[in-house]
Amino acid sequence: MTGLAFQRRADAAVRQEHGCEVRRILPWGHTGPSDTGMGVCAVAPGTVSTPHRHVDHEQFYVVRGHGRVHVDDESLEIGPGDAFVVGSRQLHFFENCSATDILELISVWSQGPLGGAS
DSSP: OOSOOOOOGGGSOEEEETTEEEEEEESTTOOSOOSEEEEEEEEOTTOBOOOBOOSSEEEEEEEEOOEEEEETTEEEEEOTTOEEEEOTTOOEEEEEOOSSOOEEEEEEEESSOOSSOO
16 A cells, blocks of 8 residues: 555554553654644543643544543543543643543644634
8 A cells, every 4th residue: 555644553652641541643653742643542440640731732532431521620521422622731631430441532633723613
C-alpha cells in the first residue's frame, strides 16, 4: 500500500502522562509534545488523572467507560459517544468512577482551536 499514512494502535508506545496511560498515535514515531496530534488515553478504574493545563486545544471523544471530566470549575459526567473540547490553558483532568472498567478517550490536539463554539 502506498500513499496512505497508517499506524496500528498496538505499534504506538504506551507512556504515563498526566496520570493516564497514553498512546500517541499521530504524529508517527513521535513520543513527545507536538503542534498537532492524536492519542488514546486510558484512565484506570477508580483513579483520577493529574490536573494539568497546556497551550494546545484538545478535543476528546469517549470510547468506553464512564466517569467525569473536570475543566476549570466545571464538572460533567461522561460516557461512550460523548465529545467535548478543552481550550488552551484550561485546567482539566478525568475521574474514572468505575471500580472495574477503564475510561478510554481519543484526544486530538492542536495549537489552534479545532472545534467548539467560536
